[in-house]
Amino acid sequence: MKHKDLLQRYEELKKRLKSKIFGQDDAIEELINALFHIHHSPINQPFKGLFTFFGPHNSGKVYLATLLEQESEEFQGIKVVNMAEFTDPADQKKLIGSSGALPTFIKAHPQSIVVFKDIEKCDNVIQLALMNYIFASKEESGVDCSNVLFIFTSTLGSSLIKKEDFQRFYKKDPLKAQAKFIEFIAKEKKIIYDIVESAIVPELLSVMVQNYIILFKPLEFDSIVKIAKASFKETIQKSNIEGVDKISLPKNDFIELLVLSFSPYINARRVHKKLPDLIIDLIYQAVIKAKLPIKKIVFEVSDEAKDFFKKVDKKFLENLIKQNRSVHLSWSITTLKNIVTINIQKATLFKLPLYIEPTQKPYVNYSTISFNDIAGQKHVKSHLKEIVRILKQPSIVERFHIPMPKGMLLHGPKGVGKTLLAYAFIKETEFAYVMLTGSDLLDTNLIHAAYQKAKEIAPAIVFLDELDGKDGMIIPYDAISEEIDAISDEEYVFTVATALNIDAIDKNLLASERFDFLIEVPDLDMEARKFFIKKILQKPNDGKIDVEKVARYMSGLSGYEMQRVGKEAALYVIRKNLKVITEEILIEQINNIKYGQKIDKKRIRNLEKDLHKTAYHEAGHAVISYLLLPDIKIEQVTITPRAEALGFVSYTDEFITNISKEELYNDICVALAGRLSKLKKFPQEGEDTGAAQDLEQATWEAYNLVATFGMDESLGYVHVDTLMQNVSKELFNDTIEERVAYWIEKATNDTIELIETHWEKIEKVAATLIEKEMIDGTELKNIMES
Template sequence: MVILIMMLLNALVFPEFLDQHIKEVDYGTFLKRVEDGDVSQVQIEGNRIAFLVKNEDEKNNIYVTGLMEDPDLVNRLYKADVKFTKDIPREKSPLQNFIITWILPMALFIGIGQILTRQMRKRMGGPSAMTFGKSNAKIYVQAKTGKTFADVAGQDEAKEALNEIVDFLHNPKKYAEIGAALPKGALLVGPPGTGKTLLARAVAGEANVPFFSISGSEFVEMFVGMGAAKVRDLFKQANEKAPCIVFIDEIDTIGKKRDSGGIGGNDEREQTLNQLLTEMDGFDGKKGVVILAATNRPETLDKALLRPGRFDRRIPVELPDLAGREAILKVHAEKIKMESKIDFNVIARATAGASGAELANIVNEAALRAVRSGRSLVAQEDLEESVEVIIAGYQRKGAVISPKEKNIIAYHEIGHALVAAKQTDSAPVHKITIIPRTSGALGYTMQVEEDERTLMSKEQAFNKIVTFTGGRAAEELIFNTVTSGASNDIEQATRIARAMVTRFGMSENFDMMALETVSNQYLGGDASLICSPETAARIDEEVLSIIKNAHEKAIRILKENQDKLHELTSYLLEKETITGEEFMDILSKDSNIISKDGDIVSKDGVE
């Protein structure tokens, strides 16, 4: 293309630039220079005269003047010994004019566009023009993936549900003989980082079949119709490789609910979805093509995608429980050199609500800490510190905090711990520290449940709020002031109190009435009220009442144990970080006891 452009320029355009050397003069100047002998050559062209001069400085110039009625011109030229001739006026051919005016600019425009498009595609990693409509799905076989169910821990229920698919791919005749057909599609649903993609690859590894992997976003193209073409190509490849597994990650990208009004929808996404629905209806499930998909936003999927015959099997891949977390930690620890006596149960209990990806990150952080400390084996303290790094960030050892503020922070954290320890149905204190963290926390109190809890009673929820208010209560009791250090505590306490009223039915005024809905449950949960403004105002009053009662209870607990509050704070200021065992040793000496209803009772039984 570049060579063609240069040839056209050389043949058609560059000659035109010679016109820049032509200079027009009047006829009298022409005659004078002829008489002076300055003119070397003359050419008469139609109604004009072109001439060259002998002067070296003007040798590259062509002078032009108009042709006059001068019968003696030939004699003058002859006497001045000037070479002269008469020629037919040179005019550009219509073809040349057309090429210069239309073809050449168009060719230049197209050529530059092709070059820019190619450069942009290279930078963006997109397909070339010859690959539009190709699915670009990554194809793995067992030798490359090497993943089996042994590599997946903490998801026993999901593995059990997927085992049927593996068995079908191994023994399709067993199902065909009885007339059973395997579900064409299975949807893996769960929070981010729980191992949905790993599970899909493990199914392919167990079944020893090809594994097609593609993200939902790869179907969305700039040009309408390209996404649908990619879907057709993907299923064509899958049918050729059957039996196989096709895995579509983040299927909500193309599987969102279609706009019922027909206005404001994305035509490309809808065409892609329609093609996916058609392809799933068209292929024969008995061939052994299994479609797996993953999403963490199942509520946004189109209903047609979830009907029987398509993604009719929904497999939850939830956050692991205590046993699952311990198993995941052990799986990732197999690749790390560790000391022989590592208690993974302690780490699992301290990481309630963590996903498999977060647990893998914790193990890796522990290995990095061991390297930084100059050790060749990961110790228990490395794992415990890595949990704190994930929760609160790295230690800010160089942070400068005044003694006055450090004193307030210490009382604040001991306030949390003391209130928690003096209540029933509260998780034991595991660690207290006043070392600032990179997350912005100036200190924190870590509580670790002894057992896994799946339900939370009204009393437990209220006691959590009391614990959250314990830090602010200590500030008020000791310093007769409040600080901004309780901002996160206030947010957490308000969140639990509001959930008690609007979602958990733990309010006498509203009983079991649903006042709030939660969307995107796997992505943090966005709550929205479903009640009138008047009811919303009553909800605010109820939430405020719960928090006030919890705050008052926290102050009452701290007043009853004010001596222990001072003693524990002094010890924390000295050590900066204390364990739950150290905390309980000091607290258990001559301490009050707590009744079952959470009220403070002295040892002699008098309140």
């Protein structure tokens, strides 16, 4: 065939392809140019041509290959092989064995197109075997592939292709842009049967580069409208509805609004598949409503709906995705003189359910929780807002020539708001997120899918809740590390994780450039406690509840436990047939949660005597603590028997600070004061088992004073534990024993002296406890200062 005739034939083929596939003119141009080049190429190869089509889902890669076979005279037959079905190396026989699917098809269709759909999804062993098969001679493979066009398709690199700056770069300098793209693809990973490997084996990627690579852009809204218009026309032409003479084609604005109703994720395949059903349904509704022969059905759009569409631009469509919204169309069907009008009366926005893709994990989500919804944690919120600013302004990081941060871990006790803070952080970034929690974190394939999904919608966040696992779960930290390492600046994905126990997480995962920010979320502060109390005060109450006082009692409770206080108080009022919650009821529920339920006094053998003994025991602790440790505020002193103890002294918030030798010694005295006070009042019966925990604490603190903190004059500044672990367990044993006994004896004598001096106050506190069972910090202060 003459050069001129061939050129004309390819030009005509190009026009036919462009008339049937929309939005991919550049890809069609490249394909036709490459086919023309192949026809004149002197290179000797065992196949007609080898193409790789890269592009997002539903961008027309397989469709273009199908149309090429239909419209071109060169090919008679096409086979599309779904490579996701070949994840086991043993599957290669089914594909390229002597009686496999591929040789069987090629023998029957020697002049054909073979499409390997989603080549990255098959096992790498099969990728290599397939490459070798394609490049094998007729003698080696037993099949003549000289007139076969092979096409690989892949969605790898879609996040890069979608970026406008890359598309501009590709138009300006295709060769350099393609090199950048291949470099990007080479870093892509996949997980098959828990094994992390290259998404496309390097040898095959090299072959792709040496042949023809064509990039498919994501379809713009206008292109999808053209597809919808063609689908609409085809549906009307094929429909043969009895009683309808003619159905008019609608104008563009009608089609555009129809397509918009498929938002927020508008893709060509879904529109092409679902639109005919929608059209037929509308026509049948019109026929049923009219109940008479119809001359004509026409489609119209109201002025109000047209005004709505005027707002639609690229930013509007992007916001639909970010805000998880769709467009609802309101219809009217009217009949006049046997002409039925189907009218779009109104278009309105509405919020979709939380999960946009309910049938396929992982889900794409959009947080609705803000920092204003979370009580307390002022310092943590401030820190998180600083990180948000970095993510939203990457130029700040670029100025210092360091890579963008890739992850953040929020760790701290249960119920302090870690998960809520993570949600609020995500909302502040305005990124979509993909979440994995619980058993999801055990599945390496799901972890990989989460990061792939996030890359598709980048910039985005992968949220890993409870990363330290629970109930013996073994989290595949290596797989998470691999995914984070594979993230590039072009497809920016930030990982947010929460954990109770940071020590349970693999230290390699916590390294810089994986989790760059490690943020401790502490126990809830006074502000947070007041927030929960004010929520409780929305329930019926006597109006006399002291918020400050109850907030002090709540110290140490988690958010879950504080919510439980309100519920338990309400249930108590209902059970007892009372009318309102009181301060006393609230404090009782707090004590139940913190220290256990009250014990039935009938279960105490010598009730009166034991209550008196406990009263002097706790009074001794309280008075000596008030004298020696004035900075540690007492919350309450009680002799109400509970599951945890027959009585106790509890404290309000303690501040983290260095402890002096004097304070440590005073701690020992306070621990001993309970038994010593009881012995003074009850010399014969005061020495009982109730002081076991006190003695354990006193002994441990005396040991630490001597062996750990270097505070003993005889032993000096020696850290004995280091010597015992690394040198000898026998070193200083006798000295430690002697000095611990010395400090216990000294503390005992000093405490006895203090008890003698302040016995009147101990008597007064004990008497008040016997009378009331509990006194709070304010009442104790009044007794001490009276």
